[in-house]
Amino acid sequence: HILKGDMRLNIRLIGFLYGIMVIAIVGRSVLWSSRRSGSKKGGGQTALLALALVVIGYVGQLFGRIIQSAVSRQREFLADASAVQFTRNPGGIAGALKIIGGFSKGSRIESPNAHEASHLFFGTAIRSLFATHPPLDERIRRIEPGYSSRVNESESLSETVPGGRFDSSVSMMAADSGEARQYIGHMTPRHVDYSSQLLSALPGKIRDELDDLLGATAIVCGLLLDSDLKERDRQIKVLKKTAPVEVVRQTLILEKEIRSLKPVFYLPVLELAIPTLRGMSAAQVAGLKRYIQVLVEADGKLTLFEFVLEKIVTHQLGMVYSHSKRQTIVKRMDLLLPQMVNLLSVLAKSGNKDIQEAEKAFKAGFEQLRSAGVTRKESMSETVSFKEVDVALNRLALAAPSIKRVIFDACCACVLFDTKVSIPEAELLRATASVMDIPVPPFLFHPIKS
Incomplete structure (x- = not known):
């Protein structure tokens, strides 16, 4: 929508419609003034003029809204086509529309004034002649010509994926290379189910801290603590010299829960912490990199996981704050x-x-x-x-x-x-x-x- 200039067009339409509405407002004000003045001289002509302005204003606004809605519906089709063009993934866009249609609450806006800015919404705010979004069925069929089902927003899809119990007591896993490559850039219900199971298996304290900036920082530091107590004490000692007191304290508070995690959880927990860490300032990111560096170098050796953790954090946060040539x-x-x-x-x-x-x-x-x-x-x-x-x-x-x-x-x-x-x-x-x-x-x- 933004790339195609729809936001600019929508704002202009708002101004255009209000300009027409001003005619009706002026007519209504003149009509009200003529009634209050009670003057008979020229009062009839003034009232007729005011009434004409009111009619012109409201009729103009009626047709203006019809045009506005028609333009908005066509821009929705253009936006869907552009999304397919850029992502090369029609199934992803169609799937998103099916999910929207299957939610129990749909995308309906309940506000009585929704029509005033309905063309700015991403979903179908109202259903009438003034609808600004085409029916979801029609949008899906234009993306998937073979689609014959019907999306019914009154029928609720399951908004949570039922997950079984995540088995963390594994060191080897069976997989197929073709399957791993097939789903690049594509999520399926099976992936959501797997993620749901994994999240459910995480300790509640870890899950809660992942959404907190201090907690996410402490989790990253805790993942680097050595299982050997002597090495761990050396790491804590150097961390106290580098990190603020609250970071060290939170790391020690979460240490027991982090130490109880199986290796299969390490990388998922790190990836769950990344979105929160992206909310850091540039100075905080630089600080986190120092904490990681001193913890990794404290024992004089580098493990594969330490290398992977440092690489992922540096790259993902560097995308936000690094301005390299x-x-x-x-x-x-x-x-x-x-x-x-x-x-x-x-x-x-x-x-x-x-x-x-x-x-x-x-x-x-x-x-x-x-x-x-x-x-x-x-x-x-x-x-x-x-x-x-x-x-x-x-x-x-x-x-x-x-x-x-x-x-x-x-x-x-x-x-x-x-x-x-x-x-x-x-x-x-x-x-x-x-x-x-x-x-x-x-x-x-x-x-x-x-």
């Missing part, structure tokens, strides 16, 4: 081969202790690069440092969208070549998607108990 987009896969070799090597080794199995995983991932014109063969790197992985991810983030898709397909094929994925593999795969700004819904894995 525009960099050149890489449109050729062969220019990114060294970085892909390093990334695939780490992914292959993170889920396979056996070197031969790791090499098979690497080859499965590298084979996906053929679709981007890669012809030469590469071997898995024997050693890859976290610094090299960091450089690789930063470089791959500059790839063109079509190349990013190939990169992520290769990563999925590498991780899931044996149809099993470990927690570290899943964490690194999610970090890769996050850094490259690929919208990936929760992976629908099937637990394999260790």
Whole structure:
């Protein structure tokens, strides 16, 4: 709507209609004044003139509202078409309209003055000749020509997804690479169900703190605390020198709940905290980065999860406050081969202790690069440092969208070549998607108990 100038057009329509209404208001005022004055001289002519102004004003407003509503309905169709054009996902737009139509309260505006700005709403505020939005059925059929059902706003869809019990006692999960790639940028009821189960399984105290800025900061710090008590004490000591007292205190308050979390929860909890952390000021973001740095460096070693956490937080919050120079987009896969070799090597080794199995995983991932014109063969790197992985991810983030898709397909094929994925593999795969700004819904894995 904004891109097509609908907001500007709607404001002009409001001014136009009020201009017509002014004619009726003037006529009504003159008519009222002539009645109060009681003057017979010229009073009849004045009353007729006033009455004519009232009629012209109200009739003009009537036809003006009809035109306004007709224009608004056509702009809705244009907005739907533009949404499909930009997202390349007609199913997503149609699905959203079906959900709106299925809510028990629909999108009806109950205010008696709703008609005054009804063309500015996103849903059908009123239903009459002056309706500013086309029927949902018609909008859906224009997006999905084969749609034959009927959306009935009086019939309530389930607004909550029934979820079973989330099983957190897993270290390996079964998955299919094709399924993981299929749902990029697309949420289904199964994803919502999975997310609902996961949220329900989180401790209530953690869920409550995720919406609070101090709580989300403390959760990120708590996720980095070492299980070894000596290392943990060293981390708390350096954190006290860097962070405000309230951050340290809240971290210690939540430490018990965070420590009780299973590894399968770590990355989802971090991702749930990111939207809240985006509400930080630039100074608070810089502070959080310092807290993460001192906690990671306190024990003199870097784990895969620590690397993933630092990378996701830095990238996601950097999108809000970093104003780096525009960099050149890489449109050729062969220019990114060294970085892909390093990334695939780490992914292959993170889920396979056996070197031969790791090499098979690497080859499965590298084979996906053929679709981007890669012809030469590469071997898995024997050693890859976290610094090299960091450089690789930063470089791959500059790839063109079509190349990013190939990169992520290769990563999925590498991780899931044996149809099993470990927690570290899943964490690194999610970090890769996050850094490259690929919208990936929760992976629908099937637990394999260790």
